[in-house]
Amino acid sequence: MKNPKRYLITAALPYANGLKHIGHLAGAYLPADTYVRYLKAQKRDVVFVCGSDEHGTAIPIQATKEGTTAQAIIDKYHPIIAQNFKDLGIEFDVYHRTSSPLHHETAQEFFKVLNDHGDLEIKASEQYFDEAANSFLADRYIKGTCPNCAYESAYGDQCERCGKTLSPDELINPVSALSGNKPVKKGTQHWYLPLDRHEKFLSDWILKDHATDWRNTVVGQCKSWIDGGLQARAVTRDLDWGIKVPVAGAEGKVLYVWFDAPIGYISATKQWALDHGKDWKPYWQDKETKLVHFIGKDNIVFHCIIFPVMLQLHGDILPDNVPANEFMNLEGDKMSTSRNWKLEMQDYIDDFINKENGGPQLADALRYYLTQIAPETKDSEFTWKGFQDANNSELVNIFGNFVNRAMVLMHKLCNSKVPPIYPELFDELDTEAIKAITNSKEKVESLLEQYKFRDALFEVIDLARTGNQYMQKKEPWILAKQVDENGKIKVEAQRLIDNCLHICLQMTANLAILINPFLPFTSKKICHLLKVVDKILEWKNAGKFKLLSVGYTLRPPELLFRKIDDTEVTYQIEKLHKALEASKAISEEEKAAPAFVPVKSEIVFDDFAKIDLRVGKILSAEKVEKADKLLKLGVLLGFETRTIVSGIALHFKPEEIVGKQVTVVVNLAPRKMRGIESNGMILMAEDASGKLHFVNPEDAIGEGSTVN
RNA sequence: GGCGAGGUAGCUCAGUUGGUUAGAGCACAGGAUUCAUAACCCUGAGGUCUGGAGUUCAAAUCUCCAUCUCGCUACCA
Numbered sequence: 194m195k196n197p198k199r200y201l202i203t204a205a206l207p208y209a210n211g212l213k214h215i216g217h218l219a220g221a222y223l224p225a226d227t228y229v230r231y232l233k234a235q236k237r238d239v240v241f242v243c244g245s246d247e248h249g250t251a252i253p254i255q256a257t258k259e260g261t262t263a264q265a266i267i268d269k270y271h272p273i274i275a276q277n278f279k280d281l282g283i284e285f286d287v288y289h290r291t292s293s294p295l296h297h298e299t300a301q302e303f304f305k306v307l308n309d310h311g312d313l314e315i316k317a318s319e320q321y322f323d324e325a326a327n328s329f330l331a332d333r334y335i336k337g338t339c340p341n342c343a344y345e346s347a348y349g350d351q352c353e354r355c356g357k358t359l360s361p362d363e364l365i366n367p368v369s370a371l372s373g374n375k376p377v378k379k380g381t382q383h384w385y386l387p388l389d390r391h392e393k394f395l396s397d398w399i400l401k402d403h404a405t406d407w408r409n410t411v412v413g414q415c416k417s418w419i420d421g422g423l424q425a426r427a428v429t430r431d432l433d434w435g436i437k438v439p440v441a442g443a444e445g446k447v448l449y450v451w452f453d454a455p456i457g458y459i460s461a462t463k464q465w466a467l468d469h470g471k472d473w474k475p476y477w478q479d480k481e482t483k484l485v486h487f488i489g490k491d492n493i494v495f496h497c498i499i500f501p502v503m504l505q506l507h508g509d510i511l512p513d514n515v516p517a518n519e520f521m522n523l524e525g526d527k528m529s530t531s532r533n534w535k536l537e538m539q540d541y542i543d544d545f546i547n548k549e550n551g552g553p554q555l556a557d558a559l560r561y562y563l564t565q566i567a568p569e570t571k572d573s574e575f576t577w578k579g580f581q582d583a584n585n586s587e588l589v590n591i592f593g594n595f596v597n598r599a600m601v602l603m604h605k606l607c608n609s610k611v612p613p614i615y616p617e618l619f620d621e622l623d624t625e626a627i628k629a630i631t632n633s634k635e636k637v638e639s640l641l642e643q644y645k646f647r648d649a650l651f652e653v654i655d656l657a658r659t660g661n662q663y664m665q666k667k668e669p670w671i672l673a674k675q676v677d678e679n680g681k682i683k684v685e686a687q688r689l690i691d692n693c694l695h696i697c698l699q700m701t702a703n704l705a706i707l708i709n710p711f712l713p714f715t716s717k718k719i720c721h722l723l724k725v726v727d728k729i730l731e732w733k734n735a736g737k738f739k740l741l742s743v744g745y746t747l748r749p750p751e752l753l754f755r756k757i758d759d760t761e762v763t764y765q766i767e768k769l770h771k772a773l774e775a776s777k778a779i780s781e782e783e784k785a786a787p788a789f790v791p792v793k794s795e796i797v798f799d800d801f802a803k804i805d806l807r808v809g810k811i812l813s814a815e816k817v818e819k820a821d822k823l824l825k826l827g828v829l830l831g832f833e834t835r836t837i838v839s840g841i842a843l844h845f846k847p848e849e850i851v852g853k854q855v856t857v858v859v860n861l862a863p864r865k866m867r868g869i870e871s872n873g874m875i876l877m878a879e880d881a882s883g884k885l886h887f888v889n890p891e892d893a894i895g896e897g898s899t900v901n
Numbered sequence: 902g903g904c905g906a907g908g909u910a911g912c913u914c915a916g917u918u919g920g921u922u923a924g925a926g927c928a929c930a931g932g933a934u935u936c937a938u939a940a941c942c943c944u945g946a947g948g949u950c951u952g953g954a955g956u957u958c959a960a961a962u963c964u965c966c967a968u969c970u971c972g973c974u975a976c977c978a
Contacts, residue, residue, distance in 0.1 A: 409907095413904090414906080417973065420905095490906090494973085519907090520971075566914090574912095579913075583913090587926075590938080591940095599936095668936090820976040838976095839977080867975090867976055
């Protein structure tokens with residue numbers, strides 16, 4: 194969309210169950226803030242919305258963990274996260290929260306509109322129910338053994354150890370997190386958003402209309418979803434923390450968090466409008482609004498598939514682009530909260546910005562490095578050494594040094610004033626330096642429009658590099674040695690000096706404008722040094738040569754940045770490893786005192802007698818095609834040889850287990866897996882680490898022997 | 902297993918519709934300089950573009966096979 198009337202920029206709503214790390218910052222908030230600052234410098238009509246996502250089951254669960262209420266959790270994290278953003282110069286127009294009444298109304302209205310239009314489906318289903326607590330259990334409230342890694346405290350939606358997404362039915366030995374009882378299945382009904390009805394719309398809109406202007410990774414991810422066939426997704430849940438479903442017969446149900454969260458962008462816009470006496474409607478309903486969502490790749494499906502369908506059904510505009518970033522790793526490994534391998538915004542703020550030698554310049558240092566390594570096209574990696582290098586040898590040595598030497602020389606050789614210019618004395622170097630300013634402006638502008646923040650930032654630094662080269666070639670400090678008999682610099686030499694420093698100072702003013710979207714604190718500081726008002730930072734001034742008036746006295750030089758010391762880097766790396774060790778120690782402790790799987794409900798002897806267990810011997814074993822975990826086993830039972838499919842491929846290699854004796858349930862109903870019929874089940878014992886062991890007789894005995 | 906995104910210099914990444922000796926920054930080496938935060942500036946070294954095959958006058962770029970990394974997804978009685 195070219196020259197839209199107004200912009201609405203969103204950054205993913207942080208989930209208010211804990212602190213956010215620099216991966217989140219680099220993925221969504223920093224690029225969004227940079228883009229918004231650029232638009233605002235252009236005096237565009239733009240609103241930048243964000244806020245806390247405060248519903249969903251993880252919040253009440255976190256509350257149980259911390260021994261408090263869900264409300265207390267969100268009231269704790271909402272202000273901290275908001276403050277973290279402020280400290281790092283992420284400046285939202287509104288930082289709202291989904292627990293607000295305004296949001297509840299907005300989300301309910303949204304649901305009603307869809308429901309009234311017949312855009313939702315109601316489906317009955319069976320779900321786990323805790324009879325003791327008299328309540329349905331959300332996925333997150335069911336714990337059990339992970340079928341993937343055998344972790345015993347996996348949640349019904351995801352295993353925190355191996356990270357695999359699960360459904361409650363997959364858990365082995367599911368247990369209610371509320372009462373510890375085994376849950377029962379019970380009928381319930383839910384509202385669904387039938388995405389399958391909108392495949393054509395999505396496919397046309399994304400795969401045709403936006404095939405080229407959206408990022409590869411985003412289009413690819415969407416294609417994968419669309420081609421895979423879209424399914425109806427439940428938009429309600431049986432839970433008491435969230436937004437009540439505003440329809441009769443939906444008692445005890447709330448909107449599913451993924452449904453209400455993106456609507457948070459709309460309610461945040463409403464809040465902003467209320468606060469500023471504006472009308473929010475055009476921002477969501479007028480086609481001349483450019484809506485851009487900044488998110489991480491984990492959010493692509495919601496912002497490119499589900500939310501657009503919702504918006505379209507509700508009659509709102511669609512996003513013009515969703516520049517999702519990939520992930521940022523840390524010192525060679527994935528960032529992970531549970532493993533304690535992370536750098537939280539709060540940590541950086543404490544260790545750098547709020548330190549004695551800190552200040553906002555260190556917020557800019559982080560902003561610089563995170564933009565420079567932004568995972569725009571693939572996963573990237575934060576290293577402390579990289580941070581130090583980027584800060585010291587680019588930001589400080591190139592950019593900071595250029596500004597500083599221009600200021601110092603001006604004070605020494607030009608009487609602390611912006612020197613006059615003599616265009617008739619310009620040589621090629623001078624005109625090229627001036628041209629470089631305009632060039633940079635154009636390049637930066639075009640790159641920012643394409644969401645190429647990394648490249649745009651490089652162009653700004655490159656202008657400072659050009660400035661250094663120019664100054665080096667001009668050597669005003671050498672010219673200053675041409676003095677007359679009174680020790681005064683000769684007039685011709687002084688004129689050349691004046692020209693050089695005038696150009697360098699104008700370049701400095703331009704650098705302040707160009708770097709402003711990226712490093713806002715630095716821009717302010719340059720304005721201070723040049724004694725100009727912030728108004729000069731308006732983008733229309735970029736590329737101009739007459740930003741500073743001749744004869745104007747400037748402030749004494751002051752360093753823009755400081756270097757990052759080796760000791761700071763080693764300290765951070767040690768801290769990181771110590772945190773990892775600490776979290777390892779904790780999980781060791783948990784292992785030492787394992788949470789035993791609760792004993793199942795009592796059975797009578799007859800129940801047990803129904804199970805026919807026999808000793809068998811594995812004669813053959815091979816991997817099942819197209820399945821990671823399955824082995825097809827040929828098992829000798831004495832009276833016959835059976836084919837049994839077993840999910841142990843991750844634990845055993847086929848050749849290792851041939852010849853082993855095993856215990857087999859032989860009267861289990863046959864079941865097809867990956868097209869192969871399995872006739873029985875191999876018993877496995879599982880240790881604390883999740884490793885599987887065969888259960889077999891102490892001495893080899895005849896195959897087919899009974900086990901009682 | 903399927904799908905998606907990647908694999909280019911020690912590191913971080915560019916390489917548009919296939920077209921001269923594959924580029925940049927950082928790091929490294931040598932030189933020059935002193936206005937500047939031991940900064941800047943100049944020069945240099947460095948790559949069988951993951952491997953293999955094919956199409957073509959011409960392949961980092963197109964096709965196929967293999968392999969590794971990340972993400973989504975399937976299989977677990």
